[in-house]
Amino acid sequence: MNLTLKIWRQKSNTDKGSLETYPISDVSEDMSFLEMLDVLNEELIEKEIEPVAFDHDCREGICGMCSLYINGEAHGPDRRVTTCQLHMRKFNDGDTIFIEPFRANSFPVVKDLVVDRSSFDRIQQAGGYVSVNTSGNTQDANSIPIPKDDADTAFDAATCIGCGACVASCKNSSAMLFVSAKVSQFSLLPQGQVEAKERVINMVNKMDEEGFGNCTNTGACEVECPKGISLDNISRMNREFITANVKK
Amino acid sequence: MATLNSGVPQGDLKDKWTQYKDSIDLVNPANKRNIDVIVVGTGLAGGSASATLAELGYNVKTFCYQDSPRRAHSIAAQGGINAAKNYQGDGDSTYRLFYDTIKGGDYRSREANVYRLAEVSTNIIDQCVAQGVPFARDYGGLLDNRSFGGVLVSRTFYAKGQTGQQLLLGAYSAMNRQIARGKIQMHNRHEMLDVVIVDGKARGIIARNLITGEIERHSAHAVVIASGGYGNVYFLSTNAMGSNATAAWKVHKKGAFFANPCYTQIHPTCIPRSGEYQSKLTLMSESLRNDGRIWVPKRMEDVEALREGTLKATEIAEENRDYYLERRYPAFGNLVPRDVASRAAKERCDAGYGVNKTGEAVYLDFSSAITRYGKEQVLLQGEDPNDHNLIKKMGQEVVKSKYGNLFQMYEKIVDENPYENPMMIYPAVHYTMGGIWVDYNLMTTVPGLYAIGEANFSDHGSNRLGASALMQGLADGYFVLPYTIGDYLSNDIRTGPISTDTPEFKESEEKVKDLLKKLVENKGKHSVDYYHKKLGNIMWDKCGMSRNETGLNEAISEIKELRADFWKNVMVPGGLNELNKELEKAGRVADFLELGELFAKDALTRNESCGGHFREEYATKEGEAKRDDKKFNFVSAWEYKGEPSEAKFHKEKLEFENIEVKVRSYK
Numbered sequence: 001m002n003l004t005l006k007i008w009r010q011k012s013n014t015d016k017g018s019l020e021t022y023p024i025s026d027v028s029e030d031m032s033f034l035e036m037l038d039v040l041n042e043e044l045i046e047k048e049i050e051p052v053a054f055d056h057d058c059r060e061g062i063c064g065m066c067s068l069y070i071n072g073e074a075h076g077p078d079r080r081v082t083t084c085q086l087h088m089r090k091f092n093d094g095d096t097i098f099i100e101p102f103r104a105n106s107f108p109v110v111k112d113l114v115v116d117r118s119s120f121d122r123i124q125q126a127g128g129y130v131s132v133n134t135s136g137n138t139q140d141a142n143s144i145p146i147p148k149d150d151a152d153t154a155f156d157a158a159t160c161i162g163c164g165a166c167v168a169s170c171k172n173s174s175a176m177l178f179v180s181a182k183v184s185q186f187s188l189l190p191q192g193q194v195e196a197k198e199r200v201i202n203m204v205n206k207m208d209e210e211g212f213g214n215c216t217n218t219g220a221c222e223v224e225c226p227k228g229i230s231l232d233n234i235s236r237m238n239r240e241f242i243t244a245n246v247k248k
Numbered sequence: 249m250a251t252l253n254s255g256v257p258q259g260d261l262k263d264k265w266t267q268y269k270d271s272i273d274l275v276n277p278a279n280k281r282n283i284d285v286i287v288v289g290t291g292l293a294g295g296s297a298s299a300t301l302a303e304l305g306y307n308v309k310t311f312c313y314q315d316s317p318r319r320a321h322s323i324a325a326q327g328g329i330n331a332a333k334n335y336q337g338d339g340d341s342t343y344r345l346f347y348d349t350i351k352g353g354d355y356r357s358r359e360a361n362v363y364r365l366a367e368v369s370t371n372i373i374d375q376c377v378a379q380g381v382p383f384a385r386d387y388g389g390l391l392d393n394r395s396f397g398g399v400l401v402s403r404t405f406y407a408k409g410q411t412g413q414q415l416l417l418g419a420y421s422a423m424n425r426q427i428a429r430g431k432i433q434m435h436n437r438h439e440m441l442d443v444v445i446v447d448g449k450a451r452g453i454i455a456r457n458l459i460t461g462e463i464e465r466h467s468a469h470a471v472v473i474a475s476g477g478y479g480n481v482y483f484l485s486t487n488a489m490g491s492n493a494t495a496a497w498k499v500h501k502k503g504a505f506f507a508n509p510c511y512t513q514i515h516p517t518c519i520p521r522s523g524e525y526q527s528k529l530t531l532m533s534e535s536l537r538n539d540g541r542i543w544v545p546k547r548m549e550d551v552e553a554l555r556e557g558t559l560k561a562t563e564i565a566e567e568n569r570d571y572y573l574e575r576r577y578p579a580f581g582n583l584v585p586r587d588v589a590s591r592a593a594k595e596r597c598d599a600g601y602g603v604n605k606t607g608e609a610v611y612l613d614f615s616s617a618i619t620r621y622g623k624e625q626v627l628l629q630g631e632d633p634n635d636h637n638l639i640k641k642m643g644q645e646v647v648k649s650k651y652g653n654l655f656q657m658y659e660k661i662v663d664e665n666p667y668e669n670p671m672m673i674y675p676a677v678h679y680t681m682g683g684i685w686v687d688y689n690l691m692t693t694v695p696g697l698y699a700i701g702e703a704n705f706s707d708h709g710s711n712r713l714g715a716s717a718l719m720q721g722l723a724d725g726y727f728v729l730p731y732t733i734g735d736y737l738s739n740d741i742r743t744g745p746i747s748t749d750t751p752e753f754k755e756s757e758e759k760v761k762d763l764l765k766k767l768v769e770n771k772g773k774h775s776v777d778y779y780h781k782k783l784g785n786i787m788w789d790k791c792g793m794s795r796n797e798t799g800l801n802e803a804i805s806e807i808k809e810l811r812a813d814f815w816k817n818v819m820v821p822g823g824l825n826e827l828n829k830e831l832e833k834a835g836r837v838a839d840f841l842e843l844g845e846l847f848a849k850d851a852l853t854r855n856e857s858c859g860g861h862f863r864e865e866y867a868t869k870e871g872e873a874k875r876d877d878k879k880f881n882f883v884s885a886w887e888y889k890g891e892p893s894e895a896k897f898h899k900e901k902l903e904f905e906n907i908e909v910k911v912r913s914y915k
């Protein structure tokens with residue numbers, strides 16, 4: 001198929017940036033979206049135009065490095081997939097595709113489609129861990145049975161890949177889905193309960209400090225989240241946050 | 249040829265590690281505060297090492313090329329992690345895990361290292377659970393296990409198809425705790441481009457800030473390389489796009505010997521390639537072989553009809569299917585080790601039985617498992633045992649709960665429903681057993697320079713068993729290195745801070761800058777990928793699943809030519825002082841172009857077949873690998889001498905005192 005790409009080009013963080021138009025032809029349906037961009041980049045290099053910078057690494061939907069706002073949707077039109085898992089069969093011959101970076105105040109653009117998501121790391125540093133040293137003599141892994149349901153729900157929350165699509169999709173640029181996924185994982189496991197109160201307070205405070213917006217329950221994040229992280233996590237975090245503040 | 253000293257401690261195999269730990273020098277906590285350690289890499293190996301060293305009190309400086317430590321390639325590991333817990337009571341033990349690993353590695357690994365790995369494996373699971381890693385559990389709330397290839401017990405712990413992700417997020421959270429305390433200084437989006445050696449010791453690195461392009465000097469009392477494997481030398485592999493050999497290769501050029509580069513693992517179950525634009529290959533976890541059966545049609549007319557699209561796999565009758573692994577290897581069946589399964593798939597496809605258009609695919613079929621699970625569920629829930637639709641539906645649910653994310657990945661890529669039709673799979677490059685040579689302490693041939701995780705060569709011999717890389721990465725980082733490095737650093741308590749303002753740092757920095765400048769100013773006519781793909785083709789055709797003398801000689805000269813052409817004609821757009829992904833790739837491909845040649849040379853000198861290294865000249869009539877223990881019972885470690893072809897050979901003889909060396913059989 002033949003397509004017209006409208007791609008955000010921005011030289012650096014201080015540059016203004018604009019949409020540029022690039023036609024591309026002979027795109028195969030079996031290509032992934034990023035392979036299509038690879039082909040475009042090879043063509044640009046041949047014409048001595050600087051290729052489009054975008055983040056990616058694993059190309060199988062797990063590292064969370066790829067991003068892209070495609071035709072107004074984080075990770076594009078398909079559901080439950082990251083951009084690297086999106087395939088060109090989701091588009092039609094003759095389509096115009098708009099490709100922009102994830103936009104949020106807390107995710108400044110680095111170059112073209114690459115953004116800085118280090119604010120996510122800083123939220124995790126504020127409390128996204130269990131304080132246990134590596135000693136080689138922690139208690140046996142099976143000494144505390146954990147109900148399968150709890151373990152499974154904790155796992156589901158823990159599958160968040162930290163991509164930031166939830167923030168990019170939210171009109172308030174709220175990071176609640178991301179933060180609540182981590183808080184939930186730990187609050188569902190006995191190992192995480194000891195520090196539960198400080199954790200939720202510290203992580204939420206850090207999230208605010210980093211400039212993410214408030215949650216007004218629009219639910220856009222859950223729709224666009226490639227891993228299907230559930231809004232239940234946000235309710236769970238809200239409950240945790242309220243109890244933690246009451247008991248403080 | 250010199251003989252290498254592995255520094256394995258004396259004593260009984262069982263007691264070596266304990267006695268070693270009791271006898272080494274320790275650094276007192278106050279002194280640790282004055283000691284810096286650089287860790288390159290934040291995968292399971294680097295992440296766990298950084299966190300643990302920081303907990304111990306060292307000042308850790310950690311580097312990764314991604315935008316966050318959480319994105320290291322370990323995140324992509326799917327199937328599971330081994331540990332000799334024997335929770336299933338099926339006869340597992342430290343010795344059995346040790347034995348399976350040595351045998352699986354085709355008797356080409358070091359006994360003492362492997363035993364230690366098996367010994368600490370149980371601690372890993374305890375540690376991870378304590379960190380809040382949500383492993384799969386059974387209905388009683390206890391940890392669940394599955395089986396992997398090459399073993400007869402269930403010792404693999406898992407978190408659906410995302411085990412690597414959960415373990416890495418565990419290590420990442422441990423790191424975050426130390427970053428918050430200021431004990432780890434994290435340098436994201438930084439690439440190490442050289443190691444700095446002062447008075448014979450590793451004392452720092454040169455790194456490029458990938459956002460600003462700035463070339464930075466970082467010093468430390470010891471440097472740890474945890475940069476992963478070099479599978480991307482083949483261009484197409486299951487590795488992440490950025491996985492590279494640069495850190496490993498640069499330290500090799502500064503004196504660290506490189507061991508067994510030709511030992512590569514080609515994984516049997518990956519999604520076949522679809523076209524020229526293909527950028528990577530996707531793994532379908534080995535865990536699928538617990539429940540999937542591998543087959544191709546018996547009759548050529550069925551193969552042809554499949555390719556023409558006039559026949560569907562599900563329409564081929566049971567008696568016309570060749571479950572070739574079950575046929576050839578009745579004892580292990582679909583769970584033979586990876587090298588064996590890959591070669592068997594290649595054998596069938598080379599014989600013309602490949603089931604897709606390219607002729608490079610076999611089936612991995614879940615229908616038997618779906619029926620088996622479905623029947624069990626129907627009985628358990630008291631439903632009608634003759635309702636085939638219900639059986640299928642319930643069976644699919646069980647399979648979904650075990651492998652859901654893998655099935656989804658498959659469906660998205662291939663656009664076919666694997667619950668209804670068998671998956672199509674083909675072998676792909678996956679893991680590199682070879683790597684930087686290290687001794688028992690995980691120290692390279694350069695004092696103060698360590699290598700851990702996939703970057704070193706130590707534990708998997710010539711073939712790695714499934715679920716053992718995660719185990720090794722975390723064993724090295726959480727439980728081994730923190731001890732062994734202390735023994736070395738105990739001599740550095742009076743050294744004081746290492747200055748970066750020295751001729752050695754300056755020289756390294758200038759060399760790095762010159763190289764980068766040369767790349768951007770070259771203004772040639774071909775892109776970096778053009779060269780990377782060419783190299784990949786040479787590697788796959790001539791140093792791939794099977795190798796022979798003629799092909800390897802050709803590979804050596806073709807890679808040499810390609811490298812010369814690269815330096816003449818490569819085109820790297822963009823500048824030095826900005827985010828420049830093409831420049832990053834160019835540096836990595838330049839190193840692959842050297843490593844590839846050493847790889848071929850190593851394969852050429854190993855005149856035997858063992859594990860992932862299959863030389864056509866050394867095979868039995870039935871096509872099984874023929875090892876030569878008399879002549880090749882050693883590790884080949886190469887010393888850099890300018891050109892890869894001039895690398896100097898060193899030998900580490902392997903002694904097997906606790907295991908009888910046998911022909912590896914899975915029949």
Ligand SMILES: Cc1cc2nc3c(=O)[nH]c(=O)nc-3n(C[C@H](O)[C@H](O)[C@H](O)COP(=O)(O)OP(=O)(O)OC[C@H]3O[C@@H](n4cnc5c(N)ncnc54)[C@H](O)[C@@H]3O)c2cc1C
Pocket residue numbers: 288289290291292293294295311312313314317319320321322323324325326327328329411412438439440441474475476477486487488491492494495531533678679700701702703714715716717718719721
């Ligand atoms: C798809 C897939 C599935 C797998 N599944 C399993 C499994 O189920 N079980 C199992 O046991 N094993 C599995 N493996 C193998 C296993 O995942 C890897 O061997 C292991 O994770 C490697 O860990 P590592 O810490 O050594 O390196 P990696 O995780 O590769 O980390 C490398 C780190 O080094 C950094 N780095 C690299 N070069 C530089 C540089 N020059 N400068 C700065 N930083 C650098 C990177 O940023 C990264 O942080 C799988 C592998 C793949 C590809």
Ligand code: SF4
Pocket residue numbers: 159160161162163164165166167177178181224225226227228229
């Ligand atoms: S919650 Fe979903 S969208 Fe948000 S970072 Fe995690 S995986 Fe991405």
Ligand code: FES
Pocket residue numbers: 055056057058059060061062063064065066067082083084085
């Ligand atoms: S590149 Fe890793 S999730 Fe897309």
